[in-house]
Amino acid sequence: MKKITIKDIATQAQVSISTVSFVINGKGQKMGISTNVIKKVQDVAEKLNYRPSMIATSLRTGKTRSIGLIVEDISNQFFSDLARVIEDEAKNIDYRVFYCSTGDDDERSEELIHSLLQANVDGFIITPTQNLESSIDLLLKLKKPVVLIDRYFPGQKVSHVVMDNYEGSHSATKFLINKGCKNIAVVNNTSEMVQMKLREEGYRDALKEEGLYNENLVLHMEYHSNEEARIASIIKFFKKNAEIDAVLFLTNYMGLTGLQAFKDMGIEIPGNISVISFDDHDSFKLHTPTISVVAQPIEDIAIKSIQLLMSQMTDMEAFEVEKSLKKGKLIIRESV
Amino acid sequence: MKKITIKDIATQAQVSISTVSFVINGKGQKMGISTNVIKKVQDVAEKLNYRPSMIATSLRTGKTRSIGLIVEDISNQFFSDLARVIEDEAKNIDYRVFYCSTGDDDERSEELIHSLLQANVDGFIITPTQNLESSIDLLLKLKKPVVLIDRYFPGQKVSHVVMDNYEGSHSATKFLINKGCKNIAVVNNTSEMVQMKLREEGYRDALKEEGLYNENLVLHMEYHSNEEARIASIIKFFKKNAEIDAVLFLTNYMGLTGLQAFKDMGIEIPGNISVISFDDHDSFKLHTPTISVVAQPIEDIAIKSIQLLMSQMTDMEAFEVEKSLKKGKLIIRESV
DNA sequence: CTGAAAGCGCTTACAG
DNA sequence: CTGAAAGCGCTTACAG
Numbered sequence A, B: 001m002k003k004i005t006i007k008d009i010a011t012q013a014q015v016s017i018s019t020v021s022f023v024i025n026g027k028g029q030k031m032g033i034s035t036n037v038i039k040k041v042q043d044v045a046e047k048l049n050y051r052p053s054m055i056a057t058s059l060r061t062g063k064t065r066s067i068g069l070i071v072e073d074i075s076n077q078f079f080s081d082l083a084r085v086i087e088d089e090a091k092n093i094d095y096r097v098f099y100c101s102t103g104d105d106d107e108r109s110e111e112l113i114h115s116l117l118q119a120n121v122d123g124f125i126i127t128p129t130q131n132l133e134s135s136i137d138l139l140l141k142l143k144k145p146v147v148l149i150d151r152y153f154p155g156q157k158v159s160h161v162v163m164d165n166y167e168g169s170h171s172a173t174k175f176l177i178n179k180g181c182k183n184i185a186v187v188n189n190t191s192e193m194v195q196m197k198l199r200e201e202g203y204r205d206a207l208k209e210e211g212l213y214n215e216n217l218v219l220h221m222e223y224h225s226n227e228e229a230r231i232a233s234i235i236k237f238f239k240k241n242a243e244i245d246a247v248l249f250l251t252n253y254m255g256l257t258g259l260q261a262f263k264d265m266g267i268e269i270p271g272n273i274s275v276i277s278f279d280d281h282d283s284f285k286l287h288t289p290t291i292s293v294v295a296q297p298i299e300d301i302a303i304k305s306i307q308l309l310m311s312q313m314t315d316m317e318a319f320e321v322e323k324s325l326k327k328g329k330l331i332i333r334e335s336v
Numbered sequence C, D: 001c002t003g004a005a006a007g008c009g010c011t012t013a014c015a016g
Helices: A006-013 A017-024 A035-048 A054-061 A077-092 A106-118 A133-141 A165-178 A194-209 A227-240 A252-265 A282-286 A298-314 B006-013 B017-024 B035-048 B054-061 B077-092 B106-118 B133-141 B165-178 B194-209 B227-240 B252-265 B282-286 B298-314
Strands: A066-071 A096-101 A123-126 A146-149 A159-163 A184-189 A218-221 A246-249 A274-278 A292-295 A323-326 A329-331 B066-071 B096-101 B123-126 B146-149 B159-163 B184-189 B218-221 B246-249 B274-278 B292-295 B323-326 B329-331
Touching: A006 A017, A006 A035, A017 A035, A054 B054, A066 A077, A066 A106, A077 A096, A077 A298, A096 A106, A106 A123, A106 A133, A123 A298, A133 A146, A146 A298, A159 A165, A159 A298, A165 A184, A165 A194, A165 A246, A165 A274, A165 A292, A165 A329, A184 A194, A184 A227, A184 A252, A218 A227, A227 A252, A246 A252, A252 A274, A252 A282, A252 B282, A282 B252, A282 B282, A298 A323, B006 B017, B006 B035, B017 B035, B066 B077, B066 B106, B077 B096, B077 B298, B096 B106, B106 B123, B106 B133, B123 B298, B133 B146, B146 B298, B159 B165, B159 B298, B165 B184, B165 B194, B165 B246, B165 B274, B165 B292, B165 B329, B184 B194, B184 B227, B184 B252, B218 B227, B227 B252, B246 B252, B252 B274, B252 B282, B298 B323
Parallel strands: A066 A096, A066 A123, A123 A146, A146 A159, A159 A323, A184 A218, A184 A246, A246 A274, A274 A292, B066 B096, B066 B123, B123 B146, B146 B159, B159 B323, B184 B218, B184 B246, B246 B274, B274 B292
Antiparallel strands: A292 A329, B292 B329
16 A cells, blocks of 8 residues: 555546645635535545645645654653643644653753754744753754743743742742741752752742741752662751751652652651652652642643744744743642 | 755755765765765765754655654553653664553544654554554554554554563462462453453462452453542442452552552551552552552563564564563562 | 646766 | 756645
């Protein structure tokens, strides 16, 4: 069975290939093609089960009706949830999504951008890594529509949609303070990215407002260390600071590691320590006790980012940079 | 900044576009192009930062150097782990992977196949849904390389690589019997797919060998019901059969649901009931107590499926159907 | 109302 | 040793 082309249809329907093309693309009416001919072409196309070659169309039009989605790690539930919503939204406007993971590796991220550029995607949605600013600049120079999500570069003129990270951790910390906690720790990674900085700031400011801030209770963990090393560093930190009565984990994977560490140490939640983590996760709902979280507004972020991307794809010139901040949601469970 | 083409290089290097094409594709030597010219072309390509258009190459050669990977649900850890290994393996042989999720929906699966067909991927790796046999037949008719994973259609002549499901649940059940459990339940979904049938058979045969089989202890849950309904049906089942002292969950999501149900009911693991689930998951390692599992040989499956696909892509005619069975691994944790 | 022709960016058989 | 030309499957300005 060989591939059916526009030419086969033209032959069978006894018209020119231009006519076929117009009909297939719904421009039959507009081009003043007779109803009879339109019907005939459609019937033949149907009968031969014709599928236009995306590749030929792309080469000709320069458009692929596809979006490249670059996330940190598609096997992290936050990103896979995000990806699914974005894919659904894109499907509604008849776009395909190609997704891939950076693993928080700058070099890999650059490769992915180039590979998607080569595949000629019409737009990019990206969770950038730390040093990706220049690659993003390249996309801007190429006039490629881009939206950053989850994080961004403060100085760069690119649309982005992120959670209100400052507010999220500020209100979570506030909640712990109101609960009566006095020695509230925070576990962050060593990333210099703005979203992590803002989360830490929200925590710090909330404590400072109450005169409770203690810089010894801030732990920064290496992102690229392995699970055992991370658990060990958490154990060490909590042993050293036995006065800690509450902790805020700034990402879900740090929260999960923390829970593992507490388990190994025999620390009881919320008896010995109250826990809140960023980013909801199935394991947090299933954990004994269930873990409170600052949940990201995944749906809002996904929908908004597609919208921003679409407005760029529709008219790259008229488009203006938009910075969108979406409020997260503090979900209180048994862990506090 | 406009896109650099082979033509721009030809102009700048003062050679014909054929020469450029040969050099870029490393066929310079073979075509007897002088070292000087090769060097000049390479330098110009480098200087202009030339990237070949994948789309033009595809249209011309009919190949895309890409693989379509269709899984049930990319946000399920089993599939995302699988996808990552497949992606890495593919990258090693310089192939891209496009992945997408069926959500166990036949219609969506067909759409995805057609959409990947339109994108002209060179090969398919698919976890088929129940009624996808005819769509797979279509791929065979089109002479498209296909490998099925995780499951397959017994009568169909297609290469596949799956875990030895029968052996996995047989040995897990055997383990529970040897532990002294007498009333061992199993929780399955209503799928008619062979992999689920085999898991249930392994369980059944192990019990029959010891004269312990009791058909009342088999629960079949609707796949497409929501989480609450699933929890409710598990609670009902375990209340009705209070004698159950062990349970085997046949997929990780059923296991997770089961744990939630046990939590709601106040059933203690392994005090009241021993638990083993198929498919390892972070939550199983983190759960209190940690949950024993029949882990799938994800790496083996991924590597083998790429191998089988490659041999088809290399030589579609000489290729012979291969059915590959990979042994799973029983990991005993605190839950038994 | 419809067709012939150019062109998107490549690859490759053919000619010299 | 290198170039001119055909063709992959489309879209669209132009001509009639």
